[in-house]
Amino acid sequence: MPELPEVELHARRLRRWLVGRVVERVQVEDAGAIRPRPSTRPSEAMPDGPARLQRLPGARVEAVLRRGKRLGMRLTEAVGTDLLLHLGMTGRWVRRSTAEAGPPRHARLGLAAGGRWHWFVDARRFGCVVPMAPTELRSALERGLGPDALEPLGGSELAARVCRGRGRAAVKVALMDQSRLAGLGNIHVVEVLFQSGVHPARPVGELSASEWERLAELIPRHLRAALAEQPGDGDVAYLTEGEIDNPFAVYARAGQPCPHCGEEIERARQSGRSTFWCPGCQPRG
DNA sequence: TGAAATGTTAACGA
DNA sequence: ATCGTTAACATTTC
Numbered sequence: 001m002p003e004l005p006e007v008e009l010h011a012r013r014l015r016r017w018l019v020g021r022v023v024e025r026v027q028v029e030d031a032g033a034i035r036p037r038p039s040t041r042p043s044e045a046m047p048d049g050p051a052r053l054q055r056l057p058g059a060r061v062e063a064v065l066r067r068g069k070r071l072g073m074r075l076t077e078a079v080g081t082d083l084l085l086h087l088g089m090t091g092r093w094v095r096r097s098t099a100e101a102g103p104p105r106h107a108r109l110g111l112a113a114g115g116r117w118h119w120f121v122d123a124r125r126f127g128c129v130v131p132m133a134p135t136e137l138r139s140a141l142e143r144g145l146g147p148d149a150l151e152p153l154g155g156s157e158l159a160a161r162v163c164r165g166r167g168r169a170a171v172k173v174a175l176m177d178q179s180r181l182a183g184l185g186n187i188h189v190v191e192v193l194f195q196s197g198v199h200p201a202r203p204v205g206e207l208s209a210s211e212w213e214r215l216a217e218l219i220p221r222h223l224r225a226a227l228a229e230q231p232g233d234g235d236v237a238y239l240t241e242g243e244i245d246n247p248f249a250v251y252a253r254a255g256q257p258c259p260h261c262g263e264e265i266e267r268a269r270q271s272g273r274s275t276f277w278c279p280g281c282q283p284r285g
Numbered sequence: 286t287g288a289a290a291t292g293t294t295a296a297c298g299a
Numbered sequence: 300a301t302c303g304t305t306a307a308c309a310t311t312t313c
Contacts, residue, residue, distance in 0.1 A: 003291060039293050041308055069292075089292050090310080106310090124310050126292060166302070173303080178293085185291055251291095271304060274289080290312085297305075 002087040004069060004149055004183030005226040010085075010093055011066040014073070017095055018061040018113055023075070025112035026053045033108035033120065035128040038070060038086050038140065042125040052131040053109065055081050061113065067141045067148055068182025074137065082137040084130040085120075091127025094119050094235045149183030150227075152220050155213030159204075167205025173271050174204050175215075183223065186273045187251045192222050194250045199282040200275045201268075206285060250276040 002010070028034070032042045034049025046052065059079040065072035071085040094104060096117045103110055103119055109129060110119040120129060132140060146161060147153060153161075161181060162174045175181060175189050184192070193200050196214045198207065207215075229247065246252050249259055254267035254276060263280035 006291085041294090043308075086292085089290070091292095124290085124292095124308090126308070126310095169303075176292095187291060272306085273291095288313090290310100293308090295305105295307085297303105299302085299304100 002069065002089075002091065003185035003188050004223050005188070005230060006092075007069045007071060007087060007183075008066060008150065008227055009230045010087065011064050011071055013095075014064045014071070014093060014118075017116075017118060018073075018111070019064060020060065021113040022058065022060045023056045023111050023113050025110075026056050027103065027110040027112070027117075028053060028108075029103055029110070030108040030125070032125065033122065033128055035130050038084055038128065038130050040128065042128075046131070049131065052081060053129075055079055056111070065137075065141060068145045068178055069185070070141050070145070072137050072141045074134065077134055080133060081131045082134045084132060084137065084140045086128050086130075088122060088124065088126030088128065090124040091120065091122035092235065094121055144179050145182040146178065146180045147182065149181050150220055150223050153181075153216050155209060155216040158216040158219075159207070159209070159212040163204045168203045170201045170270055171198060171204050171207060172200035172275055175219075181219075184219065187248060188223060188226065190251045190276050191248055192218050194276075194278060194282060195222060197281050197283075199284045200270060200277050202285050250278060252276065 028050045031050050032045045034046045034053060035044060036046040056079065059075040061073060061075060063074040073083040073085060075082055096119060098115060098117055104121055106121050106123045107119045108122050110117045172189055172193060175184050195218050198211055250265050253265045256265050258265055258278035258280055261278065261280040263278055265276055265278055267274060267276050
């Protein structure tokens with residue numbers, strides 16, 4: 001899942017692990033993970049992807065950037081190749097000692113630096129690594145994305161962005177549109193709407209100014225709180241795979257009592273994704 | 286066995 | 300044309 005908090009967490013970890021270090025080796029386990037453009041299909045691999053990545057050894061990692069759910073890795077300019085990273089649904093980077101026997105399960109590619117392996121692991125294979133010219137990285141990170149959802153935005157500006165061109169769209173679907181606001185995914189948009197007391201199916205054109213103010217304030221606050229709860233160390237864990245308890249107030253809690261008012265959390269589908277809300281706290285208006 | 290899963294988008298229908 | 304929903308991608312898990 002990575003949504004914005006998990007992607008930002010990756011940015012910080014990759015900075016800590018790699019910035020200032022020289023890439024010693026590259027190991028490609030799955031050439032399909034190397035793509036010509038972000039958001040391409042696993043079957044649309046970059047034909048010369050492995051060859052492009054083999055230029056990296058000797059390059060120093062200069063910076064790790066993030067916008068919305070996209071990550072960028074700047075390398076020594078002389079190498080002529082930077083990387084755009086997308087985690088897709090299940091992608092993550094893990095660090096392993098070089099003494100470890102081999103790549104972890106579902107490893108797609110690895111970078112050796114600072115005496116350790118840094119593996120891009122992605123069971124569902126929607127994530128990718130996109131090699132590109134350094135001049136292209138900035139636009140690849142920004143093109144088609146609205147402002148980063150972690151940055152505070154005024155209520156009226158948020159309303160203008162999210163409503164632009166449509167007044168009848170459901171607020172949940174509009175908030176997940178990355179070209180309007182970059183970073184909210186299915187889980188956190190559901191949580192933010194619950195905290196804001198806004199029903200996910202409300203048309204954007206019908207929200208009041210004070211509701212927009214509340215959303216504008218709660219979006220960055222909620223994302224920062226989610227980020228603060230992430231482990232500083234160890235591998236990133238996503239909800240579906242583990243025995244970790246569901247940390248969310250309403251997401252994946254259909255039929256359970258609302259933590260605020262005790263009413264039963266409801267579930268429905270919007271644009272093919274599950275939505276959860278409390279009928280008591282989030283009236284249809 | 287079937288359904289659903291955190292992301293994104295091409296293709297379809299109104 | 301614009302809007303919005305569905306199907307698809309690939310794989311795992313319940």
